[in-house]
Each structure stands twice: as structure tokens, then as C-alpha cells.
Amino acid sequence: MTLLGTACLLTALLAAIYAVGASLYGARSGDRRWIDSGRRAVFAMAATLTLAVVIIEIAFVSDDFGFELVQAHSSTTTPTFYKLTAMWSSQAGSLLLWAWVLSLASSAAIYLTQNRHKEIVPYATAVLMGLGAFFTGLMIFAASPFHALSPAPAEGLGLTPLLRHPSMMVHPPMLYSGYVMWSIPFAFAIGALITRRVDASWIRSTRRFALIAWTFLGIGLLLGSRWSYTELGWGGYWAWDPVENAALMPFLAGTAFLHSVMVQEKRGMLKVWNVSLIVGTFSLCLLGTFLVRSGVLQSIHAFGASTVGAPLLVLIGVVLLGSTLLIVSRLDDLRSERRIESMISREAIFLINNLLLVGMVAVIFWGTFFPLISEAFTGTRSSLASPWFDRYVTPIAIVLVLFTGIGPLVAWGRFGAAAARRVLIWPTAAAAIAFAALLVLSDAGSHPWALAMFSLAAFALTALAQEFWRAGSARRTLTGEPTPVALAKGIARNRRRYGGYLVHAGIAVLLIGIAASSSFQTNRDLRLDVGQSADVGNYNVTYDRPTVNVANERIAFGAVLNVTHDGKPYAVVSPSRNYYPSQDPTLGPIGRFFNGDATSEVGLKSGGGQDFWTAFQPDLKGLEGPIKRANKKFADSGPDVQGLLIAAIAQSYLNNPPPATFRVIVDPLISWLYIGGLIAVGGALIGLWPSAAARRRVTAASAARIARGLSRA
Amino acid sequence: MELILALILLLVVAAFVMAPLRHRPEPADPGQARDSALAELEAQKEAKYREIRDTELDRATGKLSDDEFGRQDAELRNDALEILDQIDRTRKRDDAGEPH
Numbered sequence: 139m140t141l142l143g144t145a146c147l148l149t150a151l152l153a154a155i156y157a158v159g160a161s162l163y164g165a166r167s168g169d170r171r172w173i174d175s176g177r178r179a180v181f182a183m184a185a186t187l188t189l190a191v192v193i194i195e196i197a198f199v200s201d202d203f204g205f206e207l208v209q210a211h212s213s214t215t216t217p218t219f220y221k222l223t224a225m226w227s228s229q230a231g232s233l234l235l236w237a238w239v240l241s242l243a244s245s246a247a248i249y250l251t252q253n254r255h256k257e258i259v260p261y262a263t264a265v266l267m268g269l270g271a272f273f274t275g276l277m278i279f280a281a282s283p284f285h286a287l288s289p290a291p292a293e294g295l296g297l298t299p300l301l302r303h304p305s306m307m308v309h310p311p312m313l314y315s316g317y318v319m320w321s322i323p324f325a326f327a328i329g330a331l332i333t334r335r336v337d338a339s340w341i342r343s344t345r346r347f348a349l350i351a352w353t354f355l356g357i358g359l360l361l362g363s364r365w366s367y368t369e370l371g372w373g374g375y376w377a378w379d380p381v382e383n384a385a386l387m388p389f390l391a392g393t394a395f396l397h398s399v400m401v402q403e404k405r406g407m408l409k410v411w412n413v414s415l416i417v418g419t420f421s422l423c424l425l426g427t428f429l430v431r432s433g434v435l436q437s438i439h440a441f442g443a444s445t446v447g448a449p450l451l452v453l454i455g456v457v458l459l460g461s462t463l464l465i466v467s468r469l470d471d472l473r474s475e476r477r478i479e480s481m482i483s484r485e486a487i488f489l490i491n492n493l494l495l496v497g498m499v500a501v502i503f504w505g506t507f508f509p510l511i512s513e514a515f516t517g518t519r520s521s522l523a524s525p526w527f528d529r530y531v532t533p534i535a536i537v538l539v540l541f542t543g544i545g546p547l548v549a550w551g552r553f554g555a556a557a558a559r560r561v562l563i564w565p566t567a568a569a570a571i572a573f574a575a576l577l578v579l580s581d582a583g584s585h586p587w588a589l590a591m592f593s594l595a596a597f598a599l600t601a602l603a604q605e606f607w608r609a610g611s612a613r614r615t616l617t618g619e620p621t622p623v624a625l626a627k628g629i630a631r632n633r634r635r636y637g638g639y640l641v642h643a644g645i646a647v648l649l650i651g652i653a654a655s656s657s658f659q660t661n662r663d664l665r666l667d668v669g670q671s672a673d674v675g676n677y678n679v680t681y682d683r684p685t686v687n688v689a690n691e692r693i694a695f696g697a698v699l700n701v702t703h704d705g706k707p708y709a710v711v712s713p714s715r716n717y718y719p720s721q722d723p724t725l726g727p728i729g730r731f732f733n734g735d736a737t738s739e740v741g742l743k744s745g746g747g748q749d750f751w752t753a754f755q756p757d758l759k760g761l762e763g764p765i766k767r768a769n770k771k772f773a774d775s776g777p778d779v780q781g782l783l784i785a786a787i788a789q790s791y792l793n794n795p796p797p798a799t800f801r802v803i804v805d806p807l808i809s810w811l812y813i814g815g816l817i818a819v820g821g822a823l824i825g826l827w828p829s830a831a832a833r834r835r836v837t838a839a840s841a842a843r844i845a846r847g848l849s850r851a
Numbered sequence: 852m853e854l855i856l857a858l859i860l861l862l863v864v865a866a867f868v869m870a871p872l873r874h875r876p877e878p879a880d881p882g883q884a885r886d887s888a889l890a891e892l893e894a895q896k897e898a899k900y901r902e903i904r905d906t907e908l909d910r911a912t913g914k915l916s917d918d919e920f921g922r923q924d925a926e927l928r929n930d931a932l933e934i935l936d937q938i939d940r941t942r943k944r945d946d947a948g949e950p951h
Contacts, residue, residue, distance in 0.1 A: 139853065142856050149860055149861055153864060169876055170877070172871075172872070174871040175870075175871045181867075182867055186864060253890050254890050254894070339891060342898060343894075549914040549919070550905075551922075552919050554919060557913060560913045561912075605912065608912035609908065612908070612912055615911075635905065
């Protein structure tokens with residue numbers, strides 16, 4: 139089936155190239171037939187890439203090791219869920235995912251705008267399919283997922299152990315969908331610039347795609363951080379790793395874009411800023427894709443050095459240079475229709491919020507690329523560690539949380555002093571009370587950044603609660619409905635506004651979780667014998683007993699820990715260290731099962747107040763002797779005998795267990811990071827849901843078309 | 852077998868993509884042009900209505916004084932009327948059979 143798969147890629151490439159040519163020719167000549175043909179080519183590309191994905195998935199599920207991709211990333215013992223999602227754990231497979239999602243998103247955008255933007259859409263199609271041709275071409279010429287192995291090996295190498303985590307299987311599609319979805323507003327912006335139709339209509343038509351992109355990127359970041367927290371065994375959720383940063387930067391730039399487009403929609407301002415911001419956001423998405431694939435910066439998340447880095451760099455250059463020239467050539471058309479009337483207005487607040495977000499992106503960009511910058515100037519590659527990022531990002535994040543509260547309180551246009559007093563009094567009081575209470579009742583005073591974050595988050599959350607309350611009260615006054623009904627109906631009528639407010643609330647909660655867990659974390663590295671205890675903060679940990687679990691794919695050495703809190707039983711946690719077999723024959727037929735890649739399964743007791751987190755490192759030196767002897771004596775034995783030996787050696791660990799090393803972390807309020815993330819995603823979904831008016835509009839347009847068709851018949 | 856399937860795939864895609872080119876070029880469909888213009892104007896109208904509702908909500912939630920609300924509301928309603936006029940003109944032009 140590798141030949142058919144390659145044919146799918148070739149057909150998709152031809153369709154994409156054709157779509158570019160047909161759309162541009164149709165737009166220039168005014169011949170709709172070519173534009174329609176170009177549109178069909180987009181759908182054809184989506185269909186052929188879907189077929190390519192189906193072929194790959196069938197190969198994974200049926201253990202067809204004639205596919206090099208399947209042989210390198212799966213095995214007969216890999217669980218089916220991981221087989222289904224193993225495609226994107228490789229360079230070639232993830233490129234196929236990129237191109238496939240792009241083709242689906244492009245098809246959706248072109249279908250949904252079929253009766254609008256007749257001038258813009260052909261150019262947007264050409265941009266999208268230019269990108270489609272690029273990524274499909276990369277697969278065909280640099281990293282094909284359809285390389286064949288002949289003869290097909292009997293067994294595969296299996297999935298990288300670190301990726302055997304449910305969130306890591308969902309995380310890449312979310313992240314790529316986020317990256318790819320930003321291409322839709324980018325392409326429409328380019329189309330609007332080319333046709334000089336730079337009013338807000340392209341923004342209105344692509345707003346949902348931008349919000350979907352933001353939501354996917356956000357979910358991807360959350361899942362990635364959860365994976366890091368529960369799988370990597372170092373106890374953190376964010377390490378300022380280059381690839382993590384590469385995903386965070388477009389998220390922040392996209393957040394700025396989602397706010398600034400509202401200023402263009404409402405006030406006809408910031409047109410140059412908006413097109414520049416979407417170009418920047420999309421370029422950062424491409425940069426993220428480049429960083430994972432180029433090997434220029436070291437990252438645990440990267441695929442390593444490859445041949446696709448250089449073409450990606452060229453693409454980023456073309457996007458940036460071409461877009462900049464286009465924007466400069468359209469500056470006359472991009473002039474603002476109005477000016478900011480007052481610095482205390484929503485448009486002014488959005489502008490400040492944009493500057494903060496872009497400032498944060500600039501800081502992260504500098505820190506991420508500092509190794510390359512330092513090497514260029516000094517010849518030595520120096521990296522900036524987490525404290526550097528924390529020093530500069532934390533103050534900006536604190537000011538941003540203030541603006542998540544202020545933004546919703548302030549009206550467009552002019553905002554009077556009396557209104558300011560009315561809306562600011564409760565949030566300011568809440569911030570002051572939170573500040574005083576934390577100062578008196580906790581040791582927050584020794585962590586001034588955290589104290590500022592909690593106080594300003596109290597301001598933001600009270601401001602947002604007040605907004606919901608006032609919305610419900612205003613509607614109740616008008617309609618006489620009970621407050622909960624009035625509030626629900628008020629939200630339903632203004633989904634975009636109140637969905638956005640919920641996102642703000644989620645972000646404030648998320649930042650509380652980050653501030654608390656990073657400022658008030660307690661951690662200890664312990665070395666305990668069985669039966670021995672140690673204190674960690676108000677907790678006491680006892681190493682109750684070791685465990686061993688020999689399964690098809692791995693050997694798990696674990697520990698059972700009894701935990702008490704203030705003297706009362708709190709939890710029983712079972713961290714473990716999983717060893718996956720190595721393919722290195724020098725380790726011996728038995729030794730390779732104990733010396734391959736290892737992953738941590740953390741022992742975690744989550745709660746609203748704090749998380750109790752443990753990781754375990756067994757001391758396997760005692761097994762080295764038996765393993766060496768078994769390697770020599772049973773090298774030629776069959777797999778059944780070797781399997782029995784492996785189990786016996788592993789079980790021998792229980793006979794005389796050596797002291798084990800534990801990392802124990804007490805993380806206050808860390809669950810609120812994820813609860814805040816979920817609230818934000820919920821808010822985004824509310825904002826995405828079409829209003830009743832939009833649904834009626836679709837129905838009316840369809841009815842008009844049907845009526846016209848009937849009158850002609 | 853795979854080669855045959857690949858060729859069939861290529862032919863099916865080519866036939867699907869090229870289908871619009873088999874027809875003769877049609878003169879611009881006035882109905883389609885009108886639909887497109889009207890759809891755009893309708894979107895503008897909805898956006899303007901949303902702005903009016905937003906401004907009303909801002910006043911109801913205490914963010915806008917009556918004076919400021921009056922100024923913004925009048926401006927937005929003028930804009931909305933202009934869009935409604937454009938919608939009417941587009942519909943009338945089409946009814947009268949004028950070229951677009």
C-alpha cells in the first residue's frame with residue numbers, strides 16, 4: 139500500500155499546485171469556472187490526504203512493518219490506542235498531520251465563505267494551497283511517511299516510551315490544529331491586502347477560525363504541561379524549553395490579535411497592527427514547526443536534526459518578506475478611520491494589553507533564541523534558564539492579569555469618572571482585602587510577586603463576577619425574569635462578550651495556580667529503606683513496600699508509600715519507574731530488558747488545595763550480577779525461557795530491596811492551573827457557538843437561493 | 852494492482868477538479884453577484900446591530916453615561932441606516948434589472 143500512499147501524496151501535491159494556479163488565473167481573468175475548479179482542487183486535496191492518513195492508520199493497526207514509519211514507531215505489542223496515534227510521533231507522520239489538517243481547515247473555510255468575499259477568497263485559496271503544496275512537497279521530497287521496507291521485518295521497534303501517555307497522543311493534533319488554523323485568518327488577510335478590501339469583513343469571516351486556533355493551541359499547551367508534570371519525573375509543568383516556548387509565542391500573539399481585531403471591527407482602527415499581528419502569529423506558528431524539526435536548538439520535544447529545517451526557514455522568510463512588502467504597499471488603504479478618543483477606553487486598554495502580550499512574546503523570543511544569538515556574537519552557545527524567563531515574564535503576567543479585569547469594565551469611546559467609580563469600587567475593594575488578608579494570614583508577604591498576582595487576580599475575578607451580575611440584573615429589570623434565567627439569557631444573547639469574560643476568569647484562575655505552585659512549593663529528595671519515614675512539610679511519607687510488574691512491553695519497579703497529613707492518614711501513592719527493552723544487542727538478550735529507555739509514572743494525590751507528587755528511582759545495581767550471568771548462560775535460549783528469566787530476575791528485586799530514591803513535591807493550588815484552563819476553554823466554546831441571528835442568516839440565505847432556483851425552473 | 856488504483860485516483864480527482872471547465876464560460880450571474888453583495892451587507896448589518904446591543908448593554912451595566920450612550924447610539928444607528936439603505940438600493944437595482 140506504500141505505492142498508493144505515495145500516489146495520494148502526489149495527487150494532493152498536484153491538486154494544491156493546480157488550486158494556486160487556477161484560483162489566481164480565475165481572480166485575474168474574472169472567469170468563475172477557474173475559481174470553482176480551484177475550490178474543487180482544495181476539496182480534492184483534503185480527500186486524497188484523508189485517504190493517505192487512512193492508509194497509514196490501517197498499516198499501524200495491522201502491524202504492516204513494510205512501512206518504515208510503522209516499523210520505527212510501533213510493534214505488535216503496542217496497545218491499539220497508541221498504534222492509532224503513533225503516526226504523529228514521527229517527523230514524516232507529523233508533516234502528514236500538518237498537511238491533512240491544513241487541507242481540512244482550508245476546505246471548511248472555503249466552503250463557509252462560498253457566497254461571500256468573491257474577490258478575497260481566490261487569493262486566500264492560493265495562499266492556503268501554496269502552504270499545502272509546500273508541506274506535501276516536503277513529504278514527497280524530504281520525509282515521506284510511505285517509505286517501504288523490503289523485506290518487511292517481523293517486528294517493529296515500538297513507540298518511544300516517553301510518548302506512551304494519553305495526553306501526549308492528543309497533544310500533537312491539538313497543537314498542529316492550532317498552528318494550522320492560524321493560516322486561515324492569515325490567508326484571508328493576504329487576500330484582503332491584495333484586493334485592497336481591508337475593512338473588517340475578512341476579520342468577521344475568519345474570527346471563528348482564529349478562536350478555534352487559539353482554543354486548540356491552548357488545549358495543546360495544557361496537555362503538554364500535564365504530560366510534563368505526570369510523565370517526565372522532574373516535578374514541573376513548564377521548563378521554558380525552546381519547543382514549549384515556540385508553542386506559547388503564537389498563543390500569546392494570537393491572544394493579542396483576538397483583542398485588537400475587535401478594535402478594528404468597532405472603531406475602524408489598528409488595521410496595520412492587525413494585519414502585522416496575524417502575519418507575526420502565523421510566522422511564529424511556522425517557527426514552532428521549524429524548531430521541532432530543524433535541530434537548531436536542543437529540546438526534549440524535538441525530532442532532532444533533519445533535512446526539512448532549511449526549506450521551513452525559507453518559507454518563514456518568504457512569508458515575512460512577502461507580507462511586509464504587501465503591507466507597506468497598502469499603507470494608504472490601511473489608514474485608521476478614527477483616533478483613540480480617551481486613554482481610559484476599551485480600545486486604549488486593548489492597545490496596552492496588546493503591547494504587553496507582544497512584549498512578552500519578544501522576551502520569550504529573545505530567551506529562546508539566545509543560544510543562537512550568543513553563538514553568533516561570541517562564538518559560544520549560552521542558554522538562558524528558567525529564572526531568567528521568570529524574572530521578565532512574571533511582571534508582565536501580573537500586569538496582564540490586572541488588564542483581564544479592567545478590560546471588561548471599560549466601555550468603548552469615552553469612559554467617564556462617575557462610571558469609573560461605579561465599576562471599580564468592588565474590584566478594588568476585593569483586591570485590597572485579598573492583599574491585606576494574605577499579608578496577615580499567610581507568608582505571602584515573603585513572595586511579593588505572588589502577593590501581587592493573588593491581589594490582582596482577586597480584582598479581575600471580582601470585576602468579571604460583577605459584570606455577570608450586572609448583566610443579569612439589567613435583563614431582570616427589563617424582563618422581570620428571575621436572576622439566574624436573566625443571566626443565562628443575557629449570556630446566550632451575548633455569547634462573544636460573556637464567553638470572552640469566562641476566558642478571562644479562566645486565565646486569572648490559571649495564573650493563581652501558577653503563582654501559588656511556583657512560589658509556595660515544598661520539595662525534597664529522599665533516600666529511604668523499606669519501612670523508613672521522612673517529613674515533607676506537614677506530610678509524613680513512609681516507604682511501605684516495593685513492587686514489580688513484568689508486562690509485555692515493560693518492567694515496572696515501583697514503591698507503595700503511605701502518606702499522613704498532620705498525623706492523619708492522607709493517601710497511599712504508588713510511583714514507579716518503567717523500563718522498556720532496548721534494541722541495542724550489546725546489552726545482551728536479558729540485559730536489554732533492564733537497560734532500555736525508562737519513564738516515570740508519578741504517584742499523585744490531587745486536590746483542590748494541593749497536590750502531593752512523588753517520583754521513584756529504584757537502585758537496580760543488585761540485579762546486575764544475575765543479569766550478566768543470564769546473558770552468558772541463556773544467550774541461545776528461546777523467548778519463553780528468556781521471558782521466565784527476566785520475570786525471575788525482576789522479582790528478585792523484592793527479596794532484598796535496596797534503599798530507593800524519591801522526589802516528593804507538595805504543590806499548592808496546582809489543580810487550579812488546569813481548572814482555570816478548562817474554564818478558559820469553556821468560555822472559548824461559548825464564544826464560538828453561533829448566535830441565533832447567525833443561524834437564522836444561514837437559513838435565510840439558503841431560502842433565497844432555493845427561491846431563485848424555483849423561479850428559473 | 853496498486854498502480855491501477857493510483858491511476859484511478861488521479862483520473863477521478865482530475866475529472867472532479869476539471870468539471871467546471873467543461874462548461875462554457877457563463878456571463879456573470881446577476882443573481883449570484885446580488886447574493887454576494889447582499890450577504891456582505893447583511894453581515895455588516897448584523898455586526899452593526901451587535902454593536903448597538905453592546906452599547907445598550909454597556910449603559911445598562913453602568914459603563915456608559917446617558918450622554919455618552921446617546922452620542923454613540925446615534926452614531927451607530929446612522930451607520931446602520933446607511934447599511935439598510937445600501938441593502939435596499941442593491942435589491943431595487945436588481946429588481947429594475949440594472950447591471951451590477
